[in-house]
Amino acid sequence: MSERPPGPELLGTRLRHLLELLDGAVAASYADVGLPGFRPRFTPVIRALARTSPAAIRDLARATGVTHSAASQTVAQMAKEGLVTLAPGDDGRQRIVHLTGRAESLLLVLDAEWAATTEAAGRLEAELSYPLSRVVDEALAALGRRPMRERIADVLSESTT
Incomplete structure (x- = not known):
């Protein structure tokens, strides 16, 4: 395996x-x-x-x-x-x-x-199959829109409901 x-x-x-x-x-x-x-x-x-x-x-x-x-x-x-x-x-x-x-x-x-x-x-x-600088820019933008802490909190609240 x-x-x-x-x-x-x-x-x-x-x-x-x-x-x-x-x-x-x-x-x-x-x-x-x-x-x-x-x-x-x-x-x-x-x-x-x-x-x-x-x-x-x-x-x-x-x-x-x-x-x-x-x-x-x-x-x-x-x-x-x-x-x-x-x-x-x-x-x-x-x-x-x-x-x-x-x-x-x-x-x-x-x-x-x-x-x-x-x-x-x-x-x-x-x-690379995708430019690293572009991935980093996109990740930073996504986290700017919605921080990782909020994303984690959402997942945790979904698991308790």
């Missing part, structure tokens, strides 16, 4: 594994070009700041497609690495992010890595 591959019951686990494979490979490619320990999630922030520095964290979140909380956490890690500095905004609640000279010195290498990663991702998608 052949074992059936996992289905939706292990979706979160399998997505985390996929993300580990993707992020791990990108991080390794940064190490290959002399940037050991550089986190892949820093690059979109640095690229956004290169276009519009300085920027508020909320603007960086919007530009990079993540939540304000995720952008804030990434910026905090980047500040520890000496890639950005933070200053208070006009209203005191807002934090304004500036690139450091260190981050600016990495732009050429990061742009080349970004282009190579984008091309490699396109080639990966060409091997």
Whole structure:
């Protein structure tokens, strides 16, 4: 008897594994070009700041497609690495992010890595029956319309009626 591959019951686990494979490979490619320990999630922030520095964290979140909380956490890690500095905004609640000279010195290498990663991702998608980026966009949109928590609650209420 052949074992059936996992289905939706292990979706979160399998997505985390996929993300580990993707992020791990990108991080390794940064190490290959002399940037050991550089986190892949820093690059979109640095690229956004290169276009519009300085920027508020909320603007960086919007530009990079993540939540304000995720952008804030990434910026905090980047500040520890000496890639950005933070200053208070006009209203005191807002934090304004500036690139450091260190981050600016990495732009050429990061742009080349970004282009190579984008091309490699396109080639990966060409091997798939359905583009992964499109599936992710559709899943995010569906969860935006109706969060997973509500979906689970519906199933649980159906089973008790």
